[in-house]
Amino acid sequence: METKEPDPVTLRMLSVPHLKTFLRPYPINLLKHRLHFRGRSCYALPTILISGLLMWLLLSHVDLITRFMSVKSLSLLQRFRDCDVRRRLPSCIIIGTPKSGTKALIEFIGAHPNVEIAQGEAKFFNRNDNYYKGYEHYLKKMPLSCANQITVEKSPEYFYSRVAPYRIYKMNHSIKLIIIVKDPVQRAISDYIHRRIMFPGRRETNFTFEELVYDNVTKNVRSQYLPVVRSIYYRYMLNWLTYFAPHQIHVADGNKLIVEPEEELSKVQDFLGLERLITQDSFVYNSTKGYYCLWTRESTHCLAPCKGHKNHSISTELVDKLNTYFKPYNELFFNIINKRLSWS
Structure with missing residues (x-):
């Protein structure tokens, strides 16, 4: 059965915890797939990995970041991490x-x-x-x-x-x-x-x-x-x-x-x-x-x-x-x- 290649929107919604599961059916296609946004394009895999890494760094250092942010800005970070919004x-x-x-x-x-x-x-x-x-x-x-x-x-x-x-x-x-x-x-x-x-x-x-x-x-x-x-x-x-x-x-x-x-x-x-x-x-x-x-x-x-x-x-x-x-x-x-x- 032929596997359908993921669309750009689906790729943009990926996060680090899902990469291992998601990449298994598409070891080659994902490397060749390009994301398109406002007339520009880039390879999907490096974009996903970099975005996921940045998100992981952000959420794993919330306590440090709060020293430079207002309390209400902190609540936004908490919502993405562990909050039922x-x-x-x-x-x-x-x-x-x-x-x-x-x-x-x-x-x-x-x-x-x-x-x-x-x-x-x-x-x-x-x-x-x-x-x-x-x-x-x-x-x-x-x-x-x-x-x-x-x-x-x-x-x-x-x-x-x-x-x-x-x-x-x-x-x-x-x-x-x-x-x-x-x-x-x-x-x-x-x-x-x-x-x-x-x-x-x-x-x-x-x-x-x-x-x-x-x-x-x-x-x-x-x-x-x-x-x-x-x-x-x-x-x-x-x-x-x-x-x-x-x-x-x-x-x-x-x-x-x-x-x-x-x-x-x-x-x-x-x-x-x-x-x-x-x-x-x-x-x-x-x-x-x-x-x-x-x-x-x-x-x-x-x-x-x-x-x-x-x-x-x-x-x-x-x-x-x-x-x-x-x-x-x-x-x-x-x-x-x-x-x-x-x-x-």
């Missing part, structure tokens, strides 16, 4: 809160070699139009990861959703959740700025924060104003504790993440069962931007210009009134999570 459902979700540092948190923890983060916001569990597309749709939004890595997704709007806790529990009842919160007064102001910039048609465009948050006639805080409503954390936390045990939820301090990111990241790494590889040396302060950026051997990574808006100033009198308004709600929140935060 595929998209996996997240084992941790950052569920909130908006305007509290969720973007910074996921970017920082994503620098860990045993973490892969989803890009953007999936908005899967809080939106019916996405949820009813099924888990296959959700899985497509997840990154490629190894079996020993943690996939993390971030969608801050989950925190306010009535249905998200149940839906996430249904997917994985043992999942880990992270909530990052900041001083409710600062969060409300940041929310106002965000709405003013991103949604020109809303009333934030025509009114100041002071006008929207405080009624000068009744001398009361406008409790129905959405940035105020969403800064009363305990109301929403109760819904999550209906489905998840307290040890499954880590509450990060958004105010402390700004000034001492290494401390907050150490707590997150402990919560996820990770080695503390993101340390104080992983951050560098950017005086122009006014916050810390992530530093690697390759570059310094800062958040996009649209992130980290500086809060505009408001009167001390109004700040005091808002602090007084939020204080009892903050105490309820601290009692629920069984700890106090820096802005308490």
